[in-house]
């Protein structure tokens with residue numbers, strides 16, 4: 001049985017395909033379109049997934065879409081009347097619903113099908129149920145509490161529930177316009193970061209400030225005794241005026257959400273080109289701390305209602321790796337699972353698994369311990385790309401490769417490392433990564449000068465051999481997807497300055513030899529020479545989506561000052 005999962009007309013559009021409960025391929029449309037967070041109908045991702053599965057669209061049994069235009073319709077009408085949503089806002093929403101309803105037409109026109117040729121049953125899975133399914137069904141837990149938390153999808157922003165075996169039960173939810181994601185995005189915009197997906201910049205900024213204004217934020221968002229929350233809508237625009245969100249055929253765009261009252265209380269909006277003042281750092285710290293408190297409030301409430309030890313989390317807010325890293329200390333939960341694509345791209349997985357388990361009641365087959373489900377290229381394919389451009393290269397065996405690359409890193413080099421299948425999800429995890437020596441105090445400056453040119457306050461992350469985690473970090477846990485930030489032991493910070501954030505933390509990836517032997521082998525070679533079992537790992541891109549194919553990796557290498565490019569076992573270096 002083949003199930004295609006699709007996230008369409010939402011940020012980070014994506015597709016995946018399952019064969020009898022086994023994930024064959026998963027990818028984000030942005031990797032093909034080369035536009036970050038691309039939103040719309042993910043036609044190229046769908047074509048890629050079908051090709052990987054070796055099937056035609058006619059062979060699909062189900063197409064699962066992670067949105068349900070009919071979901072929460074009553075709530076939508078009530079809110080529209082209560083909040084006096086503008087006519088334009090309602091029209092925008094209705095036209096978006098119509099678009100989603102014509103998904104069958106999209107398939108018919110994409111694959112030039114005759115009527116009746118598409119046999120697959122199309123199933124709409126409500127957005128947050130898809131998030132919950134994306135976290136629970138691939139988790140290692142038989143029974144677990146569940147949380148989905150984001151800006152908004154299908155008119156809901158937060159959903160709690162439980163999962164047991166093949167079934168998910170929803171306990172409660174928070175409806176639009178109330179939303180943790182909208183709260184965080186509003187202050188992200190107010191701090192001068194207007195683009196979709198800029199929230200992680202506020203998280204990076206927060207450790208430079210003091211969380212002085214947490215109490216002031218309590219008037220903006222109220223914690224409720226039932227373990228949920230509500231926004232004070234006087235501080236926001238989205239409910240009254242309607243906020244234009246563009247989800248079709250390109251980069252998602254969101255209008256400004258802060259109201260005049262927010263500006264009156266918190267001061268003027270910072271323009272992107274304005275200098276960051278101490279006040280901005282303090283506000284970033286306060287927003288981050290307050291959001292952490294809110295997440296723990298929701299989780300504490302969820303624990304009280306379920307009494308379960310394990311929790312699975314997904315949704316855009318589940319990308320807050322700083323908050324995630326402290327969940328076990330701040331809640332009664334003992335075990336936590338967050339999938340590699342906790343954001344909206346992951347709802348393609350969730351929708352497919354919802355159909356396979358929840359609706360068809362099939363047993364769960366596999367735990368998702370890695371996110372390597374994208375495009376892959378052989379040595380021969382890489383060599384063909386280089387030959388076509390008359391570029392000299394060498395092909396090494398694995399041990400020669402580990403030796404040469406680790407030496408280049410030790411000598412101060414920056415290496416593009418392109419291996420195996422591309423990662424599904426926002427993080428590069430050693431398959432589409434740029435690597436550097438974490439011991440160098442100047443690594444951040446070198447990387448920013450040579451390649452990234454990104455804001456100086458943003459940290460770089462460490463990949464660590466799993467069994468050395470306890471030597472460097474105060475917590476020991478599997479962190480396969482860089483989904484948590486942990487405190488680095490004070491005595492170790494000076495030895496890895498390039499991956500130690502200003503507050504002494506690191507957003508780690510624990511690398512397991514059984515799951516990722518080649519990346520493990522490289523770090524082990526570096527460890528043997530340097531005594532440090534860690535590499536600095538940042539995504540292989542330069543202000544663009546992560547590179548997907550060898551041509552893009554080569555172009556990135558050629559236009560930046562990277563010292564070495566390794567694709568599979570093929571090496572090119574600057575002389």
Ligand SMILES: [Fe+2]
Pocket residue numbers: 127131150151152153315316343344
């Ligand atoms: Fe979402």
